[in-house]
Amino acid sequence: MAARAALRRRYWATVPARLRLLRAATLVPAAALAVLLLVAGLALNGTWNRVSGQDAPRTTSAADLNLALNNMDAQAANILLSNGDAGQGRLQTPYTKAVGFYGDARRAIGHDLRTLAVAAQGSPSDEKTVESLTDDFAEYQELIGRALENDGHHGGRPAALADYRRATDLLRTQLLPAASMLVSSNDKAFEAEYTSSDSTLSAQLAAVLALGVLLLAVLGLLQWYLARRFHRVLNPGVLAATLSTLLAVILGAQLLSSSTAHLRVARHDAFDSVVALSRARAIAYDANADESRYLLDPERRPQYEASFLAKSQQLYGLRGATLSTYDADLSTTWQAYRTDHHDLRFTGEFRRELDNITFPGERAAAEKTVESYAVYQRDDRKVRALLAAGKEREAAEFCMGWEPATSNAHFGAWMSALDQVADINRAHFTSSVQDGRSAVSDLLPWAGGLLCAAMLLTALGLRPRLAEFG
Numbered sequence: 260m261a262a263r264a265a266l267r268r269r270y271w272a273t274v275p276a277r278l279r280l281l282r283a284a285t286l287v288p289a290a291a292l293a294v295l296l297l298v299a300g301l302a303l304n305g306t307w308n309r310v311s312g313q314d315a316p317r318t319t320s321a322a323d324l325n326l327a328l329n330n331m332d333a334q335a336a337n338i339l340l341s342n343g344d345a346g347q348g349r350l351q352t353p354y355t356k357a358v359g360f361y362g363d364a365r366r367a368i369g370h371d372l373r374t375l376a377v378a379a380q381g382s383p384s385d386e387k388t389v390e391s392l393t394d395d396f397a398e399y400q401e402l403i404g405r406a407l408e409n410d411g412h413h414g415g416r417p418a419a420l421a422d423y424r425r426a427t428d429l430l431r432t433q434l435l436p437a438a439s440m441l442v443s444s445n446d447k448a449f450e451a452e453y454t455s456s457d458s459t460l461s462a463q464l465a466a467v468l469a470l471g472v473l474l475l476a477v478l479g480l481l482q483w484y485l486a487r488r489f490h491r492v493l494n495p496g497v498l499a500a501t502l503s504t505l506l507a508v509i510l511g512a513q514l515l516s517s518s519t520a521h522l523r524v525a526r527h528d529a530f531d532s533v534v535a536l537s538r539a540r541a542i543a544y545d546a547n548a549d550e551s552r553y554l555l556d557p558e559r560r561p562q563y564e565a566s567f568l569a570k571s572q573q574l575y576g577l578r579g580a581t582l583s584t585y586d587a588d589l590s591t592t593w594q595a596y597r598t599d600h601h602d603l604r605f606t607g608e609f610r611r612e613l614d615n616i617t618f619p620g621e622r623a624a625a626e627k628t629v630e631s632y633a634v635y636q637r638d639d640r641k642v643r644a645l646l647a648a649g650k651e652r653e654a655a656e657f658c659m660g661w662e663p664a665t666s667n668a669h670f671g672a673w674m675s676a677l678d679q680v681a682d683i684n685r686a687h688f689t690s691s692v693q694d695g696r697s698a699v700s701d702l703l704p705w706a707g708g709l710l711c712a713a714m715l716l717t718a719l720g721l722r723p724r725l726a727e728f729g
């Protein structure tokens with residue numbers, strides 16, 4: 260009993276013991292709060308590094324690969340279509356343009372495959388997919404190279420067409436599905452990173468607020484005890500510590516809540532649109548290639564016509580539409596959408612973007628993209644009408660020409676409009692990442708410094724009172 264009484268006097272019964280206990284009760288949660296904010300800040304820096312250096316680049320690289328594969332195959336078809344008979348009757352401008360674009364696409368594919376091979380490390384399924392893509396692309400290049408070589412000889416078009424068919428079939432059955440799978444796989448990994456980080460930030464914010472309230476309550480209790488025991492209204496040191504703690508909690512909460520907002524903007528408001536628009540661009544190039552394939556290969560025209568319509572539906576889906584009704588249905592549904600943005604009569608990648616309008620100028624750019632797309636669709640009907648009328652050369656010239664009012668010129672205008680929307684979202688993704696980094700570097704030092712100051716001020720405020728007891 261005597262030992263218990265002595266222990267009680269030591270840790271609570273005497274005034275110095277009570278002051279020391281209250282000091283410890285202040286310093287411990289203050290230190291815990293400082294450590295929590297430091298851990299949260301370091302984790303946020305890691306999150307932003309992964310988002311900007313890994314999650315987003317590997318998703319866009321997969322989307323770029325999808326686009327480049329479609330573009331390379333489209334340009335191969337354009338080279339064959341514009342070459343004439345071993346160069347005789349060649350459509351010179353379309354041919355020269357196609358050769359240049361073909362080389363650009365092939366180099367882009369090589370770069371994207373190298374990027375994806377690095378990004379896939381640690382994921383056995385992705386590693387296997389990239390390895391398969393690399394092998395299939397080597398076979399694809401060999402087939403296209405043989406097709407172009409055969410087409411360089413008089414009378415070599417049938418052999419060239421046979422090789423091209425094998426190449427484009429390989430593209431459709433192996434390369435494009437694998438590239439699309441990588442887009443989905445990497446985008447899902449990004450979403451998982453976002454979900455985990457968002458959940459962690461919410462938990463950290465709750466912990467910061469709880470520790471902050473606890474610390475302020477202890478400081479309030481300490482201030483009350485000092486005023487009651489020493490008959491002073493306020494202790495300047497404890498008062499300054501309380502104000503420092505309050506500011507630190509506010510800054511810490513602002514750090515975590517603003518980081519949550521920046522992460523949401525980067526992932527969903529901006530990057531969801533980037534992915535949708537990247538898919539739309541890849542589909543657009545594949546649809547454009549289907550036009551060239553349609554002109555190039557008479558035996559497969561029904562197949563390529565159906566494929567063009569299917570890709571059109573992926574971009575701007577219209578239930579029950581055929582090529583003969585698509586333009587009228589597009590016009591009707593688009594006018595309805597312009598009147599009421601909640602009108603749901605069309606679907607597809609454009610719809611995904613239009614339902615995710617967030618930033619200034621984005622809606623006008625997105626609507627311009629759809630309107631440019633409608634012009635391109637009308638050009639497609641003209642190409643098919645010219646071919647049906649027996650005007651094969653005129654159809655090819657209109658399809659592949661670069662003069663104003665030709666199909667390729669309108670396709671370029673459509674792609675420029677689409678790129679403008681994507682650039683708006685990329686810019687906001689980048690600025691959100693920068694703002695998220697700035698929130699950590701600007702707010703964390705202040706919050707940590709204020710908590711250190713609060714601990715020091717508490718100790719200094721209590722020192723004279725403890726000195727009174729010797």
